[in-house]
Amino acid sequence: MDILLFILRYLVSPLIVISVLMGMCAYAVLAERKISSWIQNRVGPNRTQLPILAYIPVAGNILQRIGFSQPMADGLKFLFKEDVLPGHVKKFYYVLAPCLSLMTALLTCTVLPFGLWWSKADGLEHPLVLADVDIGLLFILAVSSLGVYGLVLAGWSSNSKYPFLGGIRASAQLISYELAMGVALLPVFLWSSRPGVVSPLNLYSIVQAQNNLWLIIWQPISALIFLICLFAETNRLPFDMAESETDLVGGFHTEYGSFKFGFFFIAEYAHMIVGSAVFVTLFLGGWNFLPGFADPWPHNLLGSLLTLVWFLAKVVFFVCFFIWIRWTLPRFRYDQVMKLGWNVLLPLSVANFIAYLVFFALFPKV
Amino acid sequence: MAKVLERKPLTFWERTYLPQIIGGLRITFMNMFRRKETLEYPEQRPQIPRGYRGAPVLVKDPNGREKCVSCQLCEFVCPPKAIRITPGEIPYTAPTAHVEKAPKEFEINMLRCIYCGLCEEVCPEEAIFLQDIYSITGTSREQLVHNKAKLYELGGTRPDNYYKWDKKLTAEKGHAEGGGHH
Numbered sequence: 001m002d003i004l005l006f007i008l009r010y011l012v013s014p015l016i017v018i019s020v021l022m023g024m025c026a027y028a029v030l031a032e033r034k035i036s037s038w039i040q041n042r043v044g045p046n047r048t049q050l051p052i053l054a055y056i057p058v059a060g061n062i063l064q065r066i067g068f069s070q071p072m073a074d075g076l077k078f079l080f081k082e083d084v085l086p087g088h089v090k091k092f093y094y095v096l097a098p099c100l101s102l103m104t105a106l107l108t109c110t111v112l113p114f115g116l117w118w119s120k121a122d123g124l125e126h127p128l129v130l131a132d133v134d135i136g137l138l139f140i141l142a143v144s145s146l147g148v149y150g151l152v153l154a155g156w157s158s159n160s161k162y163p164f165l166g167g168i169r170a171s172a173q174l175i176s177y178e179l180a181m182g183v184a185l186l187p188v189f190l191w192s193s194r195p196g197v198v199s200p201l202n203l204y205s206i207v208q209a210q211n212n213l214w215l216i217i218w219q220p221i222s223a224l225i226f227l228i229c230l231f232a233e234t235n236r237l238p239f240d241m242a243e244s245e246t247d248l249v250g251g252f253h254t255e256y257g258s259f260k261f262g263f264f265f266i267a268e269y270a271h272m273i274v275g276s277a278v279f280v281t282l283f284l285g286g287w288n289f290l291p292g293f294a295d296p297w298p299h300n301l302l303g304s305l306l307t308l309v310w311f312l313a314k315v316v317f318f319v320c321f322f323i324w325i326r327w328t329l330p331r332f333r334y335d336q337v338m339k340l341g342w343n344v345l346l347p348l349s350v351a352n353f354i355a356y357l358v359f360f361a362l363f364p365k366v
Numbered sequence: 367m368a369k370v371l372e373r374k375p376l377t378f379w380e381r382t383y384l385p386q387i388i389g390g391l392r393i394t395f396m397n398m399f400r401r402k403e404t405l406e407y408p409e410q411r412p413q414i415p416r417g418y419r420g421a422p423v424l425v426k427d428p429n430g431r432e433k434c435v436s437c438q439l440c441e442f443v444c445p446p447k448a449i450r451i452t453p454g455e456i457p458y459t460a461p462t463a464h465v466e467k468a469p470k471e472f473e474i475n476m477l478r479c480i481y482c483g484l485c486e487e488v489c490p491e492e493a494i495f496l497q498d499i500y501s502i503t504g505t506s507r508e509q510l511v512h513n514k515a516k517l518y519e520l521g522g523t524r525p526d527n528y529y530k531w532d533k534k535l536t537a538e539k540g541h542a543e544g545g546g547h548h
Binding site: 035038039040041042043324325327328329 | 387390391393394395397398400401402403404406
């Protein structure tokens with residue numbers, strides 16, 4: 001029995017989480033293509049059809065129109081294409097870089113609480129999380145800083161002009177915005193380490209403390225700065241200097257082909273999803289129902305599923321928001337990115353922190 | 367009267383660019399509900415404008431006569447030499463014997479045709495026209511060489527304003543039956 005629990009807890013549940021995350025990445029690619037095309041007055045992929053699904057009378061047609069089988073087609077394409085290792089690259093780092101990119105995104109999701117489950121013994125609620133560490137927030141910041149390595153190594157090992165420029169721009173941008181991100185989260189630490197809280201950096205306690213009102217209502221400026229830095233960290237427009245498709249042919253992933261490019265592609269969407277999940281956990285109250293309303297989740301398996309679904313709904317909304325912003329804002333120029341990171345966001349987040357220091361000193365009971 | 371453009375300095379909120387971003391987001395969101403411009407190809411076909419230069423075809427008279435007289439002008443004018451004609455004779459027992467020539471074989475190699483329209487311009491009989499056929503496929507090279515039967519099948523019948531051979535026939539008959547007025 002113990003062995004079974006051990007296997008279930010430490011082998012099966014990570015596999016389940018990773019497969020759900022990978023599935024969400026694949027469908028995030030589809031969502032990006034479909035939503036981008038709707039914003040641009042066209043129809044996205046709507047011709048892929050699995051032979052089995054074609055025979056279902058009404059649903060088969062609808063599934064084809066929304067491009068349901070398109071991610072499978074894309075995945076198969078990446079698998080079956082010839083994976084070329086060019087002669088002019090530094091082989092070890094060339095192969096290592098995509099693995100590093102994906103690894104940081106997957107590592108970050110080990111400490112995220114997705115929902116609640118209620119134990120049958122004493123009815124207490126526990127978080128649905130892979131690793132309930134007490135330094136969850138610090139872990140996320142540290143691991144996402146490692147994400148720079150993937151891009152830098154890709155740019156360096158590709159041994160060619162465009163990836164080199166892309167790698168340089170990406171590394172400068174990422175390290176600049178990590179500063180502002182960290183400082184913007186300091187008011188969250190301040191708030192979550194109110195007197196009486198045992199483990200302030202634990203993400204579960206941060207979500208629990210947002211039972212009544214979400215943190216975005218209390219700390220909107222921190223949320224805004226964190227959101228902007230999140231866009232910069234995931235290399236997503238308007239900060240996609242690293243891969244700017246119109247300037248630098250492919251940016252850091254120019255020299256990458258079939259499956260390694262697929263890795264980078266998936267890693268980008270995984271970063272996006274995990275980043276949205278972190279934002280939802282910290283500022284939008286995780287699985288809490290709505291600000292001001294009590295949670296209607298029943299204390300059983302159905303309730304667990306509902307918390308999970310509500311959390312994922314918020315994450316999906318944010319992924320769509322990422323895509324929406326991509327097609328609304330033009331790309332920043334490189335010097336504008338640097339100015340924004342150092343001259344605007346860093347002083348603003350420091351000022352924000354000082355303001356909250358004063359606020360919490362004056363009103364410690366909040 | 368020159369109009370001076372007033373450029374007011376940006377307000378505090380405008381300098382954060384947040385209201386402009388939100389305005390932009392609203393525009394992109396409303397765009398999602400507009401009509402889609404995509405033409406779903408095999409089910410919907412594009413509107414072909416008049417005068418479109420598609421595949422060349424041979425046409426017949428409203429009376430059913432094949433208009434081509436194998437003068438080979440189109441063969442000589444064709445820039446990539448896509449047309450190949452073997453001229454033939456109309457037996458003098460046929461009702462259209464006065465036309466005297468008709469093509470025995472007429473091949474247009476669609477793999478060479480550049481759809482320039484010179485054959486249509488040069489034809490003295492108004493027998494060859496470029497239709498609005500833009501999608502020509504086949505599974506072998508032989509299939510893409512259109513022979514005479516295929517060309518007449520694709521061409522069909524066109525109305526004729528002149529009926530010149532009929533007029534010539536009646537004129538000849540008029541001469542044969544005795545002078546008249548000249």
